[in-house]
Amino acid sequence: MPDANPAALDFLLTRQSVSAKTLRPPVPSRAELETMLTAAARVPDHGGLAPWRFIVLERPALERLARIAAARGAALGYDAEKIGKGEGQFARSSLAVAVIASPAISEKAPEVEQTLSTGAACVSLVNAALASGWGAAWITGWPAFDRGFAEEALSLAPQEWVAGFVHMGTPGSAVGDRPRPALDRIVTWVAA
Numbered sequence: 001m002p003d004a005n006p007a008a009l010d011f012l013l014t015r016q017s018v019s020a021k022t023l024r025p026p027v028p029s030r031a032e033l034e035t036m037l038t039a040a041a042r043v044p045d046h047g048g049l050a051p052w053r054f055i056v057l058e059r060p061a062l063e064r065l066a067r068i069a070a071a072r073g074a075a076l077g078y079d080a081e082k083i084g085k086g087e088g089q090f091a092r093s094s095l096a097v098a099v100i101a102s103p104a105i106s107e108k109a110p111e112v113e114q115t116l117s118t119g120a121a122c123v124s125l126v127n128a129a130l131a132s133g134w135g136a137a138w139i140t141g142w143p144a145f146d147r148g149f150a151e152e153a154l155s156l157a158p159q160e161w162v163a164g165f166v167h168m169g170t171p172g173s174a175v176g177d178r179p180r181p182a183l184d185r186i187v188t189w190v191a192a
């Protein structure tokens, strides 16, 4: 039996992301990030395939991604607002981790299970940042789904895709929690 961990349970009952737009420097150190990434890699993973990987994006890399997003958005014919959203995600960020789904061919774990494990890695990374006292948010946005961006900005292999960008930093302002679903709406108890 695992030991009860009320502090961990309390964290899970109260955790909330911090809007990426409000995140500012300072950001976690490399040593802190290594701890968070170790936690993120400790997720259920059928077959032990590690079907995900992490690309840590420091400030100069984020500036480069902002430039690529602006160029891609223009090439795709997006309007200024949409280009600005894609570019701004990187232009205003001080630190982000791109979580990359890197599926393997496996008899044991179909791709959907590998995708679920990748989502779990994203949540664990957000939670590890929050539990370390940093603000964090999991964002996608159109650059996450644009193949040209993924290849030019992140050099992804053909089978890989972006599960999300986890932005981290110091919260600029306190925000209230968002509404959470009522249990009676989402839970069915089956006694027999």
Ligand SMILES: Cc1cc2nc3c(=O)[nH]c(=O)nc-3n(C[C@H](O)[C@H](O)[C@H](O)COP(=O)(O)O)c2cc1C
Residues within 6 Å of the ligand: 015, 016, 017, 018, 019, 137, 138, 139, 140, 141, 163, 164, 178
């Ligand atoms: C897969 C995924 C993609 C998301 N992409 C965005 C996004 O592009 N922009 C955004 O504002 N929020 C996005 N969100 C929502 C943020 O993560 C949001 O901060 C989160 O829902 C807050 O929930 P929490 O407080 O329970 O962590 C996304 C969430 C998920 C799960």
